Amino acid sequence: MDILFLLVPLSVILVLLILGGLWWAINSGQFEDIEAEGERILHED
Amino acid sequence: MQTIISLESQNLPANTSADVNVWVALDEPSEWTNFSQAHNNKVQEWESRLAIEGMHCAACAINVEKALKAVPGVLSAEVNSTSGRARLVWSAAVAKPSDWMRAVSKAGYRALPAADAFIQDDRRKNQRLMLWRLLVAGFCMMQVMMYAMPSYYASPGEMTVDALNLMRWASWILTLPVLFFSCGPFFSSALNDLKQRQISMDMPVTLGILITFIVSTAVTFEPSGWWGREVYFDSLTMFVFFLLTGRWIELRMRDRTAGSLDALMRRLPSSVERLKSDGNFERVAVRNLNVGDTVRVLPGEAFPADGTITLGTTNADEALLTGESRPVSKVIGSEAIAGSHNLSASVQVRIDKIGQSTRYAQIVALMERVAVDKPRLALLADRIARPFLLAVLFAAIGSAAFLWHTDHSRALMAAVAVLIVTCPCALSLATPAAMLTVSGALARSGVLVRRMQALEALTTIDTIVFDKTGTLTEDRMTIGKITTDVSMSEMQAIQTASAFAQYSLHPASRALVEASKRYPQTELNLEVVNVQEISGSGLTANSIYGHMKLGSAQFCGLDNVLINQLNDDTSKVHLVSEHGWLASFEIVEAIKPDAISAIRALQENNITVEVLSGDRLPSVQRIANMVGIHGVFANCTPQDKLEHIQALQQQGHQVAMVGDGLNDGPVLASAHVSIAMGQAVPLAQAQSDFVVMGGQLAMVPHLIIQAKRTMRIVKQNLIWAAVYNAVCVPLAVVGLLPAWLAGLGMALSSLLVILNAARLSRSVTPVQGAV
Numbered sequence: 060m061d062i063l064f065l066l067v068p069l070s071v072i073l074v075l076l077i078l079g080g081l082w083w084a085i086n087s088g089q090f091e092d093i094e095a096e097g098e099r100i101l102h103e104d
Numbered sequence: 105m106q107t108i109i110s111l112e113s114q115n116l117p118a119n120t121s122a123d124v125n126v127w128v129a130l131d132e133p134s135e136w137t138n139f140s141q142a143h144n145n146k147v148q149e150w151e152s153r154l155a156i157e158g159m160h161c162a163a164c165a166i167n168v169e170k171a172l173k174a175v176p177g178v179l180s181a182e183v184n185s186t187s188g189r190a191r192l193v194w195s196a197a198v199a200k201p202s203d204w205m206r207a208v209s210k211a212g213y214r215a216l217p218a219a220d221a222f223i224q225d226d227r228r229k230n231q232r233l234m235l236w237r238l239l240v241a242g243f244c245m246m247q248v249m250m251y252a253m254p255s256y257y258a259s260p261g262e263m264t265v266d267a268l269n270l271m272r273w274a275s276w277i278l279t280l281p282v283l284f285f286s287c288g289p290f291f292s293s294a295l296n297d298l299k300q301r302q303i304s305m306d307m308p309v310t311l312g313i314l315i316t317f318i319v320s321t322a323v324t325f326e327p328s329g330w331w332g333r334e335v336y337f338d339s340l341t342m343f344v345f346f347l348l349t350g351r352w353i354e355l356r357m358r359d360r361t362a363g364s365l366d367a368l369m370r371r372l373p374s375s376v377e378r379l380k381s382d383g384n385f386e387r388v389a390v391r392n393l394n395v396g397d398t399v400r401v402l403p404g405e406a407f408p409a410d411g412t413i414t415l416g417t418t419n420a421d422e423a424l425l426t427g428e429s430r431p432v433s434k435v436i437g438s439e440a441i442a443g444s445h446n447l448s449a450s451v452q453v454r455i456d457k458i459g460q461s462t463r464y465a466q467i468v469a470l471m472e473r474v475a476v477d478k479p480r481l482a483l484l485a486d487r488i489a490r491p492f493l494l495a496v497l498f499a500a501i502g503s504a505a506f507l508w509h510t511d512h513s514r515a516l517m518a519a520v521a522v523l524i525v526t527c528p529c530a531l532s533l534a535t536p537a538a539m540l541t542v543s544g545a546l547a548r549s550g551v552l553v554r555r556m557q558a559l560e561a562l563t564t565i566d567t568i569v570f571d572k573t574g575t576l577t578e579d580r581m582t583i584g585k586i587t588t589d590v591s592m593s594e595m596q597a598i599q600t601a602s603a604f605a606q607y608s609l610h611p612a613s614r615a616l617v618e619a620s621k622r623y624p625q626t627e628l629n630l631e632v633v634n635v636q637e638i639s640g641s642g643l644t645a646n647s648i649y650g651h652m653k654l655g656s657a658q659f660c661g662l663d664n665v666l667i668n669q670l671n672d673d674t675s676k677v678h679l680v681s682e683h684g685w686l687a688s689f690e691i692v693e694a695i696k697p698d699a700i701s702a703i704r705a706l707q708e709n710n711i712t713v714e715v716l717s718g719d720r721l722p723s724v725q726r727i728a729n730m731v732g733i734h735g736v737f738a739n740c741t742p743q744d745k746l747e748h749i750q751a752l753q754q755q756g757h758q759v760a761m762v763g764d765g766l767n768d769g770p771v772l773a774s775a776h777v778s779i780a781m782g783q784a785v786p787l788a789q790a791q792s793d794f795v796v797m798g799g800q801l802a803m804v805p806h807l808i809i810q811a812k813r814t815m816r817i818v819k820q821n822l823i824w825a826a827v828y829n830a831v832c833v834p835l836a837v838v839g840l841l842p843a844w845l846a847g848l849g850m851a852l853s854s855l856l857v858i859l860n861a862a863r864l865s866r867s868v869t870p871v872q873g874a875v
Contacts, residue, residue: 065268067251067274074247074278081239085232 127202131576132215136201139217141460148197148498149179154190156183157230158213158293163304163490171211172239175204184536185287190215212296234355238348244278245341251275252338257666265327272324275337279317281340284288286348287313295708303493308500309347312523316843323513323770332513337368339517343524343847350851376401378674379452398454401543403448407440409458416451421442494835501651503837518839525836525846528830530853534602534821537861542814545865548799551807556795561777562811568706569749569803572717574764575781576727576801577693583619584690595623597687601654601679604645607635612677612691613643642677649681660685693723699731702801709808716745739774745771762804763792779804813862821857828853 084090130136130400140152156168165183170628172181177199180194194204199266201217207389208215251271255264287310294310296685297303315338322331340710377385379398390408393399396413409418420433424446431447434440440453459465500522543553586596602620605613632652635645641653651661660680679687692763706713713736717724728736732782737748745787750772752759761775772778772792780792781799796803832849 060264060267063270065269070247070250071274071277075244076633078240078243078281081238081243084238085236090232 118420118667123284124592127205130201130205135197137459141370141866143193144612149193149195151191152201152217153217154192154208156188156190156215156216157207160185160186163302163493164293165325166211167211167304168208168213168215170209171213172204175199175207178198178204184540189482208726211300212293213644216688231355234348234352237286237288237375238345238352241282241341241345241348244282244286245338245345248275248337249275249279250295251278252335255781256314269327271326272335272337276321276324277337279320279337279341282344283313283317286344289351290347303490303497307495308493308496308523310524310841311497312520313340313344315520315523317515319516330512332511334513336517339843342844345392345851346847346851347524350854353855357817372489374737380764383517391459393455393458395455395458398452399455400452401440401446402444402451406445407442407453409442409455410462410464411440411453411455411457413438413440414452416449416456418449418451420567421445421447421752444874496522497527499833503839506837507839514742517843520843521836521839521846522833524843525832525841525849530823530825530828530857532856533857533861534825535818537858538818538821538864540865541861542810546794546807546810548802549803549806551803552793552795552797553793555793557813558777559811561758561793562760562808563710563815564758565760565777565808567712567714567760568734568760569714569716569752571763572715572719572724572727573693574799576715576731577695578698581615581691581693582616586687588687589685592686594687597679597688598689600649600652601677601687601689603647604632604635604652608637608643610637615691616677630759631676641736642681649683649686650680654678669842693727695727695730696801698800698802702805703733705802705805706808709805711808716740716748718742734808741769746774747776762801779807810864817864819859821860824856825853 111865117242136150136152139154140150143149143151151856156165159165159168169181172178172183174668175194175196177197179193179195181190183190192204205215230276234644251274253272255268281709290306290313292312293306311652316336320335320337320340323335324327327333327412348561361656374392376388376390377400378388378393379400380386384555385400390858393409399408399411403418413434413436417433417435417437420434420440421528422432422441432444439456440446440458441464442462457862500519504515504519512839539556539559542559543556546553556579571660579726583598586594586597588594592600602617605616608614632645632647635643637643638655638659641659643655644651644653646652654677657676657678660678662680662685675691677689677691678685679689681796703713714723714737715728715733716737718740719738721736724738725736728734737744740748749761751761751775753774758825759775760777761772762779762781764781777794778792779794779796779803781796792808832841832846
């Protein structure tokens with residue numbers, strides 16, 4: 060069970076990394092207009 | 105003063121020094137017209153719109169209102185918590201915009217002048233931050249749950265103490281971002297309330313979060329201490345996540361509801377291409393346009409101001425402004441309405457009206473006024489909210505005291521559940537959410553709601569009184585019966601007449617041309633030359649029939665015998681050649697195409713329909729027969745109309761009046777509910793509760809259906825909020841409700857109210873559907 064002492068801290072770091080990624084995604088505007096992106100494929104250029 | 109502000113700005117993140125600069129810039133009177141207009145045409149009195157940020161519930165709206173009203177020079181202030189907007193009237197002699205902006209900021213909120221471009225940016229920043237808070241809470245919650253799971257399933261002794269502590273510390277670390285970042289809005293709002301010595305719904309939530317965190321932290325670092333042996337990080341992160349989810353969806357729904365308002369308000373482009381004297385175009389800001397300028401509007405752009413097309417033809421989308429869903433064709437000389445969209449081709453427009461005098465600006469002003477109009481039920485809910493919150497605090501203390509002797513930590517968590525589970529928001533959101541949604545939906549179909557309370561009154565209406573001209577009938581004329589000489593067929597007569605009527609703009613001429621289109625276009629090819637219009641009498645022209653006249657009996661020289669043969673008293677146009685009488689055309693008022701079905705829909709729902717007109721009895725009777733109305737009252741002066749309405753009311757009827765909003769203002773005002781058919785009316789003058797912008801009669805039964813749906817949903821919401829609190833609070837007080845479930849319940853109860861109201865934005869088709 061000693062592996063827990065490595066994996067649990069690792070999981071904490073992983074969550075923080077994921078949150079960092081989400082922060083980037085939000086601030087680059089990826090969640091701004093979800094519907095339009097889905098409809099874009101239906102429209103001709 | 106300046107130093108005080110900068111000190112405060114360290115406490116309140118919303119209040120930055122950039123804000124202070126904006127406030128000072130707003131004190132410039134030239135800026136005021138961007139977000140204000142003169143109030144009641146008084147010099148020095150202004151009516152301004154603000155967007156307020158940081159409000160979560162009705163209690164917040166009251167705080168902002170109080171703060172605004174406390175500023176000397178502010179004459180009135182109304183704040184709507186659902187739309188996040190405020191309307192205030194202030195005297196420029198006493199106050200400056202920076203004064204009341206500062207007051208809002210001091211109360212812990214942030215005010216922005218509405219209709220200002222940076223609201224959009226601010227809103228986006230807000231949404232991003234909110235989503236980020238939600239996601240932080242969500243991911244941390246998932247991970248904390250993982251760490252909590254083993255201790256739920258492991259039998260005593262199965263996990264080593266070290267492993268257990270490791271899990272708790274990891275949970276503790278991941279709870280920190282939730283506490284310090286995600287919970288930020290709860291804390292800052294609760295702190296503000298403390299400073300102001302008042303209470304709002306964030307206070308109990310904050311207390312709950314803090315108690316849970318303190319208990320769990322103490323247990324983590326001192327497992328065998330006084331606080332017990334349980335940690336509640338999973339409950340904490342979970343209810344924060346649920347609450348934030350509720351808030352986030354609420355924010356999105358509010359933005360969407362405010363969307364129909366905003367869609368209207370943001371329709372004007374910020375800049376437009378103006379024709380320079382050398383024939384080239386330059387891009388200028390719309391607010392720098394002047395009357396008489398010529399601008400080029402490209403396809404896809406909105407018209408920046410009311411104007412006349414001077415070059416090119418196109419189609420325009422006027423749906424939001426008139427309710428007309430089909431594109432309207434625009435040729436040279438047509439009027440373009442500010443805020444309508446140019447659909448097909450680039451056109452040049454000469455500007456006739458700008459700024460606040462455009463029809464668009466009047467609509468926006470009306471819509472904004474409605475957004476802050478509070479219905480009676482909402483006021484009641486607002487009054488209940490505060491004592492309700494105090495009761496919750498006492499219930500939480502009572503609950504903790506009641507369970508204290510069994511287990512400290514369990515007693516504290518029961519108190520937390522009480523604090524979290526109660527939801528005054530559902531109570532205070534119930535009415536405004538529904539009202540705002542329905543007025544947004546109605547606005548999309550071309551009906552402006554001017555007084556929210558009228559929706560409530562509309563549900564009990566049993567009598568509807570219609571005005572005739574402009575309400576049941578169109579503005580234009582149409583051709584009724586055609587009488588001809590034996591030598592001519594009806595078709596020949598109307599084609600001959602329209603051949604020279606097409607050169608005239610008189611309503612009767614236009615009716616003839618319109619009527620001729622109903623017949624097949626033959627090779628008649630009648631050539632007319634020398635058409636002359638004798639104003640007020642008729643037309644003369646030369647054709648194969650010789651010299652011809654089209655006009656009144658006197659003008660055509662008809663003798664009395666013939667007139668008597670044609671008898672009756674309807675108005676007529678005659679066609680004569682130099683050889684004698686050829687044909688007579690009856691000119692009648694056209695009823696609106698949807699009049700018959702609309703009246704029938706009303707009658708089928710047991711509503712008595714009457715027509716009340718100042719016109720002569722025969723013509724009123726004729727229209728009434730066509731649309732199927734039995735109660736006919738003609739030859740009425742405005743005074744008669746007023747007395748008739750009042751008599752009906754004295755007999756105990758609930759009366760709605762439908763008029764054109766201009767001539768029958770006092771009559772409209774005296775009815776329980778008034779509806780104006782507003783095609784031709786300056787909106788600001790329309791004295792009515794509702795304005796049907798396109799003048800469609802089908803909107804009257806539609807309005808009643810919508811009003812009934814609205815009141816049904818308001819009642820459902822209020823009952824739900826009451827039942828929810830009545831069931832959950834006692835459960836939490838006796839300690840049967842875990843904190844996470846309390847958070848879920850609270851978020852869901854608010855959401856349910858909002859979602860229920862959102863059903864109203866799905867519009868039913870006019871006329872059809874049960875009332």
